[in-house]
Amino acid sequence: MHAEITVLLGEPFGSFGAMMPVGHAAIYLDRVCADGPLRLRMCEIGEPQGVVIARYHRIGQIDWIATPVMQFFYATDDPKEIPAYATPEIAWAMRERYRRRYILEIVPDGNEKLKATDEWWETAGNAYNRRFWGYQIATTEEQDEAFVRTMNADSNHHSYRMNNNNCADFAANMVNLYFPGSVRRDRIADFGWMTPKQVARSVANFGKAHPEAHLRVIEVPQVPGSLKRSKPVRGASETALKSKRYLAALLVLQPEIVAVSAVLYLDHGRWTVGKEAETITAENLAKVPSTTVATGETEANKTNGDKRSMQ
Numbered sequence: 554m555h556a557e558i559t560v561l562l563g564e565p566f567g568s569f570g571a572m573m574p575v576g577h578a579a580i581y582l583d584r585v586c587a588d589g590p591l592r593l594r595m596c597e598i599g600e601p602q603g604v605v606i607a608r609y610h611r612i613g614q615i616d617w618i619a620t621p622v623m624q625f626f627y628a629t630d631d632p633k634e635i636p637a638y639a640t641p642e643i644a645w646a647m648r649e650r651y652r653r654r655y656i657l658e659i660v661p662d663g664n665e666k667l668k669a670t671d672e673w674w675e676t677a678g679n680a681y682n683r684r685f686w687g688y689q690i691a692t693t694e695e696q697d698e699a700f701v702r703t704m705n706a707d708s709n710h711h712s713y714r715m716n717n718n719n720c721a722d723f724a725a726n727m728v729n730l731y732f733p734g735s736v737r738r739d740r741i742a743d744f745g746w747m748t749p750k751q752v753a754r755s756v757a758n759f760g761k762a763h764p765e766a767h768l769r770v771i772e773v774p775q776v777p778g779s780l781k782r783s784k785p786v787r788g789a790s791e792t793a794l795k796s797k798r799y800l801a802a803l804l805v806l807q808p809e810i811v812a813v814s815a816v817l818y819l820d821h822g823r824w825t826v827g828k829e830a831e832t833i834t835a836e837n838l839a840k841v842p843s844t845t846v847a848t849g850e851t852e853a854n855k856t857n858g859d860k861r862s863m864q
Contacts, residue, residue, distance in 0.1 A: 557689045558580065558731055559687040561581050561685050562685065563679060563684075564783035565784050575749055575786065577675075577749060579724060580607065582606070585697055585700065586603070587619040587620060590619055590656050593700075602841075605626075607676075607723065609676070610672055613659060614711045616723075617707075618659075623835065626678070626680040627776070628647035628678035630839065638778050644681040644682075648678045652674075656673060681775070682783065684774055684775040686772055687770065689771060690763075699730075700727075700731065716746065720749065721747040721749045721751065728755070735756065739751050749786060769831065772831065
């Protein structure tokens, strides 16, 4: 898994996920690393590769945070430390260790449960609460370097808005930095709202239209445990149709909306998440790429560099 950008589609969980089952979107880059939580750098040869970048609703005045990929999924760098059965207490303890190691300046001791910063825990150990799907396409080193420069020049000031600047909008903008125009809103099926599912679908369509992108679909399973299992990701019209709490109310109050949503979903919104996905383990994510001493290139680059390169 080297030299790609991946849209991560996290399944919804908890009470908010039941109310708004659109899930969460993040970006995984496997040739870029975190230089602290607010800056990026190109990964060094011989180090575990990868960073996950996402926009968050409420972590002080910060817009996005960069998290090492293993920390993002499991709140540890060592696959051997991942619990075979995760409990809320274990997950919290591992996230607390992550907080003190990576984001203590952003969320100091004593602030970890304050409302202004209480979403920090969603930056680590995500596989304890959600299953993730990933839609991955190839990038060049030049694209990655340009992306790092752009993000490091960003003011990174809180700008989250549910309707038009959410986590999916952020992910869409990141993909469009690499491949302009590849991700667009579905103004019909999603009522003009950018959803995580639409970002993933756009990348899948782009990959199918461009064989040189080497589209790959991956799954990062939710860790077994007593934490509730996440639910399937839905788009906007799909939510209106398939969420019982919305459907029951709309049938009584505005049945015409149900009919319109059904037409929009059947005509534009149907798309199966995770089809032909390859399951990725923590060992895969933690693997250090092999290198050649003479050239300093990864074996993957040496073998696949030409065919994976995109202009």
